[in-house]
Amino acid sequence: MKKIILIVVAVIIVGGIVAGTLLKGKKPDAEVEKGKVVLKDLTSMVNCSGTVQPKRKVDISANTMGTILNLAITDGQRVEAGDLIMEIDASEFRAAVLALEATILTAQSDLELAEASLDKARQEAERSVELHAEGLVSEEALVTARTNARVETARVQSARHRITQYQANLAKAHHDLEKVTITAPMSGLITRLNVEQGENVIMGTLNNPGTVLLTIADLGTMEAWVEVDETEVVKVSLGQEAKITIDAFPDEEFSGTVTEIGNSPLRTGTGSSTEAVDFEVKITLNETVPNIRPGLSTKAEIVVADRQSALAVPLGAVTVRDWPLAEDDIKRYKGKQSAAQKEALEPWGFADEVEDEDAAEEIKRKETEGVFLMLDGFAKFVPVKLGIAGADDFEVLEGLDEGQELVKGPFRILRELKDGTTVAVEDKKKKGFSFGKSGD
Secondary structure, eight states, rough: OOOHHHHHHHHHHHHHHHHHHHHOOOOSSSEEEEEEEEEEEEEEEEEEEEEEEEEEEEEESSSSSSSEEEEOOOTTTTEOOTTTEEEEEEHHHHHHHHHHHHHHHHHHHHHHHHHHHHHHHHHHHHHHHHHHHHOOHHHHHHHHHHHHHHHHHHHHOOOOOOOOHHHHHHHHHHHHHHHHHEOOSSOEEEEEEOOOTOEEEEOOOSSSSOOOEEEEEEEEEEEEEEEETTTTTOOOOTOOOOEEEETTEEEEEEEEEEEEEEEEEEEEEOOSSOEEEEEEEEEEEESSOTTTTTOOEEEEEEEEEEEEEEEEEEGGOEEEEEEEEOOHHHHHHHHHHOHHHHHHHHGGSSSSSSHHHHHHHHOOOOEEEEEEEEEETTEEEEEEEEEEESSSSEEEEOOOOTTEEEEOHHHHTTTOOOOTTTTEEEOOHSOOOOOOOOOO
């Protein structure tokens, strides 16, 4: 009897060992990274790049033709409004002024002669009237005298109008003469100088913009001119704050405000038939940057949305699946789920079997964003409604509660993960490489 009891005890012990070994050896279908639904402050940003440009600058072009005789400034020099910049050869324009002044003097002499002739004609007309009254002059002679007076009056008016015309031409000649002396229209820095003393400059025409002599810029107020993709420009609004980094100042960050959003797209060819469509956005820097130069490369992060204490999930946890689930997915999962899972999934309607197969076939499924919850060692897809995207997290508007655990990776597992898959948190220590001794 004692021997039988010992045998039974031994069998129980061996059975327990075997069962424990089998249970211990049972591995999950997938090892995953675990995340959690948390409350978090989120900031959504639009990233873009471009160049730094002055808010106000003036391109000075030539208004006349000629040779630069005196270049009074240098590239990079600061000038004040009204300072002399350059002088162009004025010989031709001075000659035009002198010629017109002489013409006006001649016209004034002609006017005096015309006025003298008018006085004589008027006197003869008055005398003819008196003589005609006495019968000493014929009617024809009286008409001729009066006509001569009117002719001389017209000549005087013509001479006066001619002088007015010459005076207008002289004013234009003086204006042309003034244009050979170019002064600064605003205070600022010479940021570009395209000419040298002795060069010839030409004035612009309808089809030719002419010679751009130089550029004066006010570097006190600078802007970041950035290009924003068409899919993100709709999120950008006037007055939004932005963080700006300039490649030339890698250790500094500047603040700015969106002050202008382009309405016309900037199209850039990326191939034979496709174009990248961007829009220009201007961000005014809030502070003065010492030693800044126009054209420096810059990057900007425009804050388009901000949420305080928002329900958030990691970016890597969000995936896409056809929704509602297919009947096979539901049955496969329901065969494995525990009582705790059934209770947890009750709000999503997964606790009951699908009985009407025809009704299930009529359900239209579409790709839906969601996450895989970790429920009692199993993965379950749950659709969610997302809000803004932060740097590392999505805002969750509907579908989840704070504290729920979910699968956040790795991507190679998450993209193929199905409902009902048994999961366990992967041991990163086992996944890593050991550079120690072989016995460690």
